[in-house]
Amino acid sequence: MPLDATSLNMGTVYLVGAGPGDPDLLTVKAARLLKSADVVVYDRLISHDILDQVPAGTTRIYVGKQEGRHHMNQTEINQLLIALARRHQAVVRLKGGDPFVFGRGSEEALVLARQGIPFEVVPGVTAASGCTAYAGIPLTHRELSRRVMFVTGRCSDAEPPRIDSGVAADEQCTLVIYMGLRQLPAIMERIRAAGRPPDTPVAVIENGSLASQRRCLGRLDTIAEQVRDANVQSPALLVVGRVVDLAPELDWFRPPMEPAAAVPSVLSRAAGA
Ligand code: SAH
Numbered sequence: 001m002p003l004d005a006t007s008l009n010m011g012t013v014y015l016v017g018a019g020p021g022d023p024d025l026l027t028v029k030a031a032r033l034l035k036s037a038d039v040v041v042y043d044r045l046i047s048h049d050i051l052d053q054v055p056a057g058t059t060r061i062y063v064g065k066q067e068g069r070h071h072m073n074q075t076e077i078n079q080l081l082i083a084l085a086r087r088h089q090a091v092v093r094l095k096g097g098d099p100f101v102f103g104r105g106s107e108e109a110l111v112l113a114r115q116g117i118p119f120e121v122v123p124g125v126t127a128a129s130g131c132t133a134y135a136g137i138p139l140t141h142r143e144l145s146r147r148v149m150f151v152t153g154r155c156s157d158a159e160p161p162r163i164d165s166g167v168a169a170d171e172q173c174t175l176v177i178y179m180g181l182r183q184l185p186a187i188m189e190r191i192r193a194a195g196r197p198p199d200t201p202v203a204v205i206e207n208g209s210l211a212s213q214r215r216c217l218g219r220l221d222t223i224a225e226q227v228r229d230a231n232v233q234s235p236a237l238l239v240v241g242r243v244v245d246l247a248p249e250l251d252w253f254r255p256p257m258e259p260a261a262a263v264p265s266v267l268s269r270a271a272g273a
Contacts, residue, residue, distance in 0.1 A: 017124015
């Protein structure tokens with residue numbers, strides 16, 4: 001019999017998307033795996049409410065991951081997953097949003113595949129759909145947006161974020177920018193320089209889908225100042241495009257337990273909204 005993963009009694013690593021934070025947005029499969037896992041490896045974007053779904057007796061391992069400050073680096077995380085798969089039947093690697101959207105889930109999957117370790121990928125609600133839905137912003141809307149682009153705003157300090165100028169200028173394209181808070185002024189400038197009108201609506205969603213969610217609504221030429229004044233913190237998602245104009249009217253989300261009046265969920269509105 002060949003000496004493969006099965007004969008070595010290797011466990012399975014589940015790369016599980018946890019969604020943007022509200023535990024009700026976990027998939028049925030994710031919720032089931034959280035209950036049955038031997039060990040759960042998670043990072044910073046995982047909300048307390050989601051961790052509360054993990055039974056008390058299950059081993060939890062925090063591997064950090066905060067922009068510019070990693071508790072464990074990616075190589076160490078990869079090694080950890082391999083070691084855990086050799087010791088446990090079911091290892092859940094829990095990631096914010098969807099594991100295959102800016103989550104380095106594919107890098108971890110490649111490492112597992114190359115080591116012959118069985119793995120499964122469990123998709124999750126990515127921030128682009130989860131946070132916008134909870135902020136009342138449709139990604140597309142007839143006549144306002146025909147296309148959506150997910151972009152990473154992450155880049156080195158020396159180099160401004162690269163957003164294709166054709167896409168940046170395309171008024172029918174909703175731009176959803178992940179990891180863009182730190183470079184927000186440079187990103188807005190880049191989009192303006194590409195030719196989008198300065199009054200293009202922009203939203204910044206902080207802690208999307210959580211009770212602490214805040215929306216900051218503004219325009220390309222005002223949002224940087226608004227975000228600074230409101231002291232918006234990570235995680236935050238940037239959304240650029242005319243669909244943002246619908247946010248005041250589609251503002252449905254009322255976090256449980258906190259009366260709407262007590263939560264300043266709208267920090268500022270686009271002029272005239
Ligand atoms: N895999 C994740 C993205 C990881 S990159 C997903 O599919 O959603 C991390 C970035 O995602 C953050 O910097 C932020 O831009 C965005 N993000 C994730 N969760 C968020 C949340 N609850 N609220 C706002 N932004 C969020």
